Amino acid sequence: MSDSSPGIVDLLGVLAYAELAAFLRLAEDAAKLAPTLNDRAALGDVAATEYGHFRVLRDRLASLGVDPEEAMAPFVEAIDAWHTQTRPKDWYEALIKAYVGVGIAGDFYREAARNTTASISALVDEVLADESRAEFAVERVRAALDADPRLRGRLALWARRMVGEALSQGQRLAAARPRLAALLVGEEGEDLAEIGRMFARLTEAHGKRMEALGLTPGP
Amino acid sequence: MSDSSPGIVDLLGVLAYAELAAFLRLAEDAAKLAPTLNDRAALGDVAATEYGHFRVLRDRLASLGVDPEEAMAPFVEAIDAWHTQTRPKDWYEALIKAYVGVGIAGDFYREAARNTTASISALVDEVLADESRAEFAVERVRAALDADPRLRGRLALWARRMVGEALSQGQRLAAARPRLAALLVGEEGEDLAEIGRMFARLTEAHGKRMEALGLTPGP
Numbered sequence: 224m225s226d227s228s229p230g231i232v233d234l235l236g237v238l239a240y241a242e243l244a245a246f247l248r249l250a251e252d253a254a255k256l257a258p259t260l261n262d263r264a265a266l267g268d269v270a271a272t273e274y275g276h277f278r279v280l281r282d283r284l285a286s287l288g289v290d291p292e293e294a295m296a297p298f299v300e301a302i303d304a305w306h307t308q309t310r311p312k313d314w315y316e317a318l319i320k321a322y323v324g325v326g327i328a329g330d331f332y333r334e335a336a337r338n339t340t341a342s343i344s345a346l347v348d349e350v351l352a353d354e355s356r357a358e359f360a361v362e363r364v365r366a367a368l369d370a371d372p373r374l375r376g377r378l379a380l381w382a383r384r385m386v387g388e389a390l391s392q393g394q395r396l397a398a399a400r401p402r403l404a405a406l407l408v409g410e411e412g413e414d415l416a417e418i419g420r421m422f423a424r425l426t427e428a429h430g431k432r433m434e435a436l437g438l439t440p441g442p
Numbered sequence: 443m444s445d446s447s448p449g450i451v452d453l454l455g456v457l458a459y460a461e462l463a464a465f466l467r468l469a470e471d472a473a474k475l476a477p478t479l480n481d482r483a484a485l486g487d488v489a490a491t492e493y494g495h496f497r498v499l500r501d502r503l504a505s506l507g508v509d510p511e512e513a514m515a516p517f518v519e520a521i522d523a524w525h526t527q528t529r530p531k532d533w534y535e536a537l538i539k540a541y542v543g544v545g546i547a548g549d550f551y552r553e554a555a556r557n558t559t560a561s562i563s564a565l566v567d568e569v570l571a572d573e574s575r576a577e578f579a580v581e582r583v584r585a586a587l588d589a590d591p592r593l594r595g596r597l598a599l600w601a602r603r604m605v606g607e608a609l610s611q612g613q614r615l616a617a618a619r620p621r622l623a624a625l626l627v628g629e630e631g632e633d634l635a636e637i638g639r640m641f642a643r644l645t646e647a648h649g650k651r652m653e654a655l656g657l658t659p660g661p
Binding site: 243250254271274275291295 | 467479486510514515518
């Protein structure tokens with residue numbers, strides 16, 4: 224497999240547009256929903272970091288001789304639809320979206336790294352090194368839940384809905400781009416056991432994030 | 443004059459919030475108004491650069507022992523009001539706002555550098571090195587004017603209105619923060635000749651940008 228094989232170009236394209244969209248939406252959420260300037264700057268920091276990832280991915284596509292716009296285009300509709308369906312209504316929803324969204328993106332990078340080339344793995348390492356920037360959200364959400372435990376039900380539902388919408392858009396994409404799906408789960412997705420293991424890894428990682436946020440069901 | 447004198451803290455505070463707000467608004471404009479993904483990425487690039495400037499200014503405030511949030515707070519209302527009054531209605535208005543706005547910010551950095559300390563001058567140099575990122579707007583606007591010369595009147599009016607609103611907010615700020623005004627135009631603004639020269643420099647720089655955009659009155 225070479226870096227310019229169609230599956231890899233799809234992978235770089237979907238990740239590039241995901242980062243660009245995340246950057247723009249997080250910036251919008253920071254501008255509209257942050258209650259203090261320090262909060263606005265902290266979410267702005269997450270947004271700017273996503274932009275840095277976009278730049279890395281775009282430059283990689285360009286260096287492979289691929290037009291980044293063409294590589295991203297097939298994924299715009301699904302990713303924009305996800306953002307439209309998961310528009311945060313308040314600061315806590317924005318924080319959870321940032322933390323869960325950056326987390327899911329990180330999971331995708333990790334899955335991709337398992338099945339591609341050494342140079343893609345190196346790129347993944349570069350991106351994952353920044354992942355901790357969204358961690359401030361954990362502290363803020365936990366403090367809010369301590370102050371008002373009734374928030375928990377609504378925010379847990381919100382996190383579940385976001386992930387549900389992500390899986391639904393992901394399935395649409397996998398159906399439309401079999402070569403991308405094949406890259407993530409093995410040849411043409413025939414390896415059912417491997418699909419099962421991937422879902423198990425994604426579910427486990429998401430569960431850990433819910434626990435960190437204090438959004439798992441109480442005793 | 444030391445770096446932690448009240449005038450300098452005001453200057454760093456107003457520039458920091460201006461950069462943070464510019465970052466967030468440009469990102470929003472890129473998400474909502476860019477006609478292509480490459481355009482969205484190009485305006486996103488300008489936005490992310492502004493965020494980098496914000497980070498430099500915030501870190502400088504923190505290293506002076508000043509809470510960045512406190513330093514920015516006095517300027518939030520005026521800067522937010524400017525953005526509310528200059529919300530672009532289409533892509534060309536967004537491009538002109540980016541180019542003119544980044545340009546005016548650069549003019550302020552230059553004025554500040556004339557009257558402050560060596561370490562502030564070094565910071566200004568760092569920020570101005572990035573200024574060329576908004577240049578792509580010039581090419582896009584000129585191409586649009588070539589394709590449809592009737593755009594010129596509306597866009598020239600838009601640029602004038604933006605600068606008018608900036609001057610009006612600037613005057614409100616100067617009245618409310620005399621120590622900041624003193625820093626930019628000399629002791630307590632008593633040096634009328636210096637105020638005149640500063641306005642001449644600002645007007646000249648703005649005129650050059652209008653010319654670059656092709657928005658000066660035709661022959």
